[in-house]
Each structure stands twice: as structure tokens, then as C-alpha cells.
Amino acid sequence: MFFYAPLDADQGFTQKIFYIHVPLAIVSLGGFIFGGLLAIGYLRTGDRAWDMRSYVAIHMALIFGVGALITGSIWAKASWGHWWVWNEPTLVSFLIVLLLFATYQPLRFSIEDPERQSRYASVFAVVAGAFVPLNYLAVNLATAYVHPRVLTLTGAKLPPSMGLTFAVALVGIALLYVTLWKYEMAAKNARSQVRRLRRTLLGDDGVRPVGRSAAPS
Amino acid sequence: MVVLRKDLRLELRTWETLPAMVLFALVTFVIFHFGLNRTTISGQLAAGVLTVTVLFAAMLGINRLFVAEREQGGFDAFLLAPVDRTTMLVAKSAGLFLFLCVLEVVAVPAFALFLLGPPLGPALPGLLVVLVLANLGLSVIGTLVSAIAVHTRARDLIGPLLGLPLLVPALIATARAAGPLLAASHRASGPPGKWLLILALYDVVFGLLAYAVFDFLLED
Numbered sequence: 001m002f003f004y005a006p007l008d009a010d011q012g013f014t015q016k017i018f019y020i021h022v023p024l025a026i027v028s029l030g031g032f033i034f035g036g037l038l039a040i041g042y043l044r045t046g047d048r049a050w051d052m053r054s055y056v057a058i059h060m061a062l063i064f065g066v067g068a069l070i071t072g073s074i075w076a077k078a079s080w081g082h083w084w085v086w087n088e089p090t091l092v093s094f095l096i097v098l099l100l101f102a103t104y105q106p107l108r109f110s111i112e113d114p115e116r117q118s119r120y121a122s123v124f125a126v127v128a129g130a131f132v133p134l135n136y137l138a139v140n141l142a143t144a145y146v147h148p149r150v151l152t153l154t155g156a157k158l159p160p161s162m163g164l165t166f167a168v169a170l171v172g173i174a175l176l177y178v179t180l181w182k183y184e185m186a187a188k189n190a191r192s193q194v195r196r197l198r199r200t201l202l203g204d205d206g207v208r209p210v211g212r213s214a215a216p217s
Numbered sequence: 218m219v220v221l222r223k224d225l226r227l228e229l230r231t232w233e234t235l236p237a238m239v240l241f242a243l244v245t246f247v248i249f250h251f252g253l254n255r256t257t258i259s260g261q262l263a264a265g266v267l268t269v270t271v272l273f274a275a276m277l278g279i280n281r282l283f284v285a286e287r288e289q290g291g292f293d294a295f296l297l298a299p300v301d302r303t304t305m306l307v308a309k310s311a312g313l314f315l316f317l318c319v320l321e322v323v324a325v326p327a328f329a330l331f332l333l334g335p336p337l338g339p340a341l342p343g344l345l346v347v348l349v350l351a352n353l354g355l356s357v358i359g360t361l362v363s364a365i366a367v368h369t370r371a372r373d374l375i376g377p378l379l380g381l382p383l384l385v386p387a388l389i390a391t392a393r394a395a396g397p398l399l400a401a402s403h404r405a406s407g408p409p410g411k412w413l414l415i416l417a418l419y420d421v422v423f424g425l426l427a428y429a430v431f432d433f434l435l436e437d
Contacts, residue, residue, distance in 0.1 A: 043433055100382035107379065110369040120365050123430045124379065127361065130426055134419065135386050 017075045019165055023173035024068035025094060029132055031061025031177060032101055036129020039122035051118040054125050056184045058104055060177060065098045093136050100128050221308040225315070234281045235316055238274040242324040245270045246331045257334035264395035267328055268388055271321065271351070272381075278316050279359035280376050282309060283367040296435060306360055306431040313356040321348055333399065340398040347394045350416040354387040354423065361427045364434045390416040 035058035042050035072091065073083045085091060107124055111117040249266050250256070258266060286292050295305055325344070329337035337344075358380060366376035394412035 043430070096382050096385050100379075103375070103378045103382070106371075107365070107369065107375055110371045110375055112370065116368060119433050120368065123433050124365060126430055127383070127423075127426055130422070131383060134422055137386075137415070137418075 017071055019169040021068060021071040021075055023170040024064050027173045027177045028061045028064035028068055031057055032132055033129045036125050039125035042122045048118055051122060056181055060181050062101055096135055097132055221311050224312040234278050238277050238320050239323050241277055242270050242274040243327055258332050259334040260400040261396040263333055263399040264392045268392045274320055275317055275355045276377050278313060279363045280373055282363040287367050302432050302435050303428055310356040310360040313359050314352050317352040343398045351391040353420045357424050357427050358383050387419050
């Protein structure tokens with residue numbers, strides 16, 4: 001990333017953050033939609049494992065989204081001179097999506113019955129997942145473009161070496177997301193299995209009661 | 218239909234929600250007058266003020282929408298009745314739609330009286346179309362959000378928290394469509410088609426989506 005791709009003629013070294021910021025944002029949005037699709041799985045089957053998958057997917061996408069926002073701000077400060085630019089549709093729509101999904105955790109937290117928590121959270125995840133592309137459409141039409149359109153339908157407007165680096169970075173971040181998702185799923189499953197084992201071995205007293213939490217247990 | 222009639226009768230007997238929404242809208246206009254420190258406004262600013270006021274007044278109605286059902290066991294009664302569950306969605310959003318229309322019948326003339334610089338008359342037909350489309354979106358999303366929020370502990374908190382970001386695209390489209398109608402000079406003859414199209418698309422997509430997922434919110 002640092003040595004292979006050529007320096008940007010206009011922005012020089014600061015342009016390198018592009019290879020982290022853009023994949024983070026794309027993967028985060030993809031993660032939100034992925035969470036919505038997994039939530040459909042829960043609503044169809046009623047199996048709480050699907051809810052767990054959806055929860056972890058959205059949780060991870062939120063973290064990636066915050067990362068994208070921070071790297072984006074740094075880049076914006078370096079290249080446009082402002083931390084935040086309102087007349088930029090990509091920024092604004094991303095912020096709206098992030099704000100919407102930020103309510104996912106409070107929503108889960110304020111429902112006590114676990115069954116109902118899973119169901120309502122899934123309904124929310126489906127609606128919010130469908131909201132992502134629609135929101136993009138609306139906000140994009142609302143304002144003019146400031147972000148350079150490097151990835152258009154007619155193909156990437158990047159020199160080949162930059163395009164290759166970007167593709168590698170995108171795949172890398174996506175794989176990081178998938179890995180973290182699997183890791184978190186494994187951790188959650190292991191924890192619930194340990195609880196089950198303790199309960200069978202030590203009886204109900206041997207297990208600390210689960211406090212109310214946003215995570216499905 | 219019965220649910221809708223029940224809701225309307227309840228409102229006509231108690232006058233609980235609707236006057237609160239109207240009063241809230243009027244107070245908001247006064248606050249905008251002082252907050253903006255302007256005696257008259259026009260164009261995009263006027264459209265924004267009107268849209269935001271309607272949105273916040275709608276939030277009041279959305280918060281109250283399912284409270285009576287929850288407090289008095291209306292959900293159970295509804296689930297026992299041999300009807301499709303989505304009728305609840307249709308009835309509730311139709312009720313909210315009517316509430317919003319009544320609200321606007323009062324609030325829009327008051328807005329013209331208090332704040333709007335250019336005369337309201339020529340803009341009225343276009344504004345009517347925009348507001349009807351906006352009401353559709355508000356009522357569908359409002360019903361959905363209200364149904365999610367009513368079973369949570371902090372329902373007055375969760376409702377607006379979920380609803381506002383979901384309604385942002387509709388808000389943008391409404392404000393942009395109404396802006397040229399309220400302009401002081403170079404007034405457009407009709408609302409811009411692009412924004413009406415987005416508003417309609419938004420209504421259709423979320424209408425279908427709410428129709429698809431609403432079943433799950435009543436299973437108990």
C-alpha cells in the first residue's frame with residue numbers, strides 16, 4: 001500500500017488513507033445490509049442463532065463505521081481543510097445510517113423478554129437494512145458531488161496500480177470483517193456453552209445470573 | 218375498519234392527542250419566530266420550518282399511537298379477533314394519516330398567518346400534494362416505529378430515536394419539494410417532480426416493507 005501504489009499527483013502522501021477509509025465505509029455498509037439479511041433468517045425460522053449472527057454483524061459494522069468516520073474526518077481535514085463538510089452527500093448519508101444503527105443497541109437493551117428482544121431487533125434490522133440504499137438515493141440527489149467519483153458504473157477511474165492496491169485493501173478489510181465476525185460468534189457460542197455446562201455440573205446456583213444486556217444470550 | 222373507528226371515536230371523546238399536536242405546532246412556530254429572529258420567512262427556509270414542525274408534532278402522535286392498546290389490553294383483544302394482523306397496521310396508519318391531515322389543516326394557515334412572507338394561495342395545490350405524500354410516509358413509518366417502541370421500557374425515548382433517522386430522506390424530499398412553492402420571487406408553478414417521485418418511492422418501499430414485517434410485531 002505504501003510502496004507499491006504511486007503517490008497522488010495532487011494530494012501526495014495523505015491520499016494513502018483512501019485505501020483504509022473507503023474500504024472501511026463500504027464494508028460497514030455491507031455489514032449493515034448483511035445484518036438485515038441475517039435478521040430475515042431469524043424471522044423466517046425463529047432460530048435464535050440467526051439473531052445472534054445478525055447482532056454480531058451489526059455490532060461489527062458499527063465499529064467499522066465509526067472507524068470510517070474517523071479516518072474520513074482526518075482525510076477531509078487534510079485534503080479539503082475541514083473536519084466535516086455538510087454539502088457532501090456521501091458523508092451525510094453515511095452519518096444518517098450510522099445514527100440509525102446506533103439506536104439498535106438501546107432498542108435491544110430496553111426490551112427485557114429475550115424472545116421479544118430478538119424479534120423486535122430483527123424487524124428493526126430488516127427495515128434499517130433496506131433503508132441503507134434508499135437513504136443513499138435521497139441524500140445523493142439532494143446535493144452536488146464533492147467526493148471524487150472514482151468508482152463509477154463505467155469502471156474505475158484509477159490508474160491500474162492504484163486500482164489494484166484499492167482492490168487488495170477492500171478485500172483485506174472485508175476479510176477482516178468476516179474474521180472478526182466469526183471470532184465474535186465463536187466467543188459468544190463458547191460462552192453460552194460454558195454456561196450450559198456449568199449449569200448441568202454445578203446446578204443452577206453455580207451460574208451467575210445474566211444481567212440484562214443488549215447482546216442475545 | 219373497526220379499529221380505525223374505535224381510535225377516531227376515542228379521540229373524539231377524549232381529545233387527548235390531536236389538540237396537543239396542534240398546540241405544539243403553534244408553539245413551535247412562535248419559537249421559530251424568536252429563534253430565527255425574523256418576522257417573515259420564505260422559500261427553502263419556510264419549507265424547512267414547516268416540515269420540521271409537522272415532523273415533531275407527528276412524533277407526539279406517534280408516541281401516543283399504541284399506548285391505549287397496551288394499557289387496556291387492546292393487543293390481546295385484537296389477536297383474538299379473526300382478522301389478518303396487517304389490518305392493525307392499515308387501521309393505525311390510516312388513523313395517524315387523518316390526524317396529520319387535521320393537524321395540517323390548522324397548522325398550515327397558522328403558518329401562513331404567523332411566519333410566511335409570500336401569500337399562501339397560489340402555493341396551496343402543490344403544497345397539498347407534497348403534504349399528502351409526506352403524511353403517507355410519516356404515518357407508515359410512525360406506525361411501524363410506534364409498534365416497535367411500545368413494548369420497550371423507554372418507549373418515549375426509543376420512538377423518536379428510531380423514527381427520526383428513518384424519516385430523514387422523507388424530510389429532505391418534503392422540504393426540497395415545498396421550497397420552490399414558498400419562494401418569494403420566481404415562484405414555481407408546481408412542486409419539482411424529482412422530489413415528488415422520491416417521496417412517492419419512499420412511501421411505496423416503506424409501505425411494502427412495513428406490510429411485510431408488521432406481522433412479527435404482534436405475535437405474543
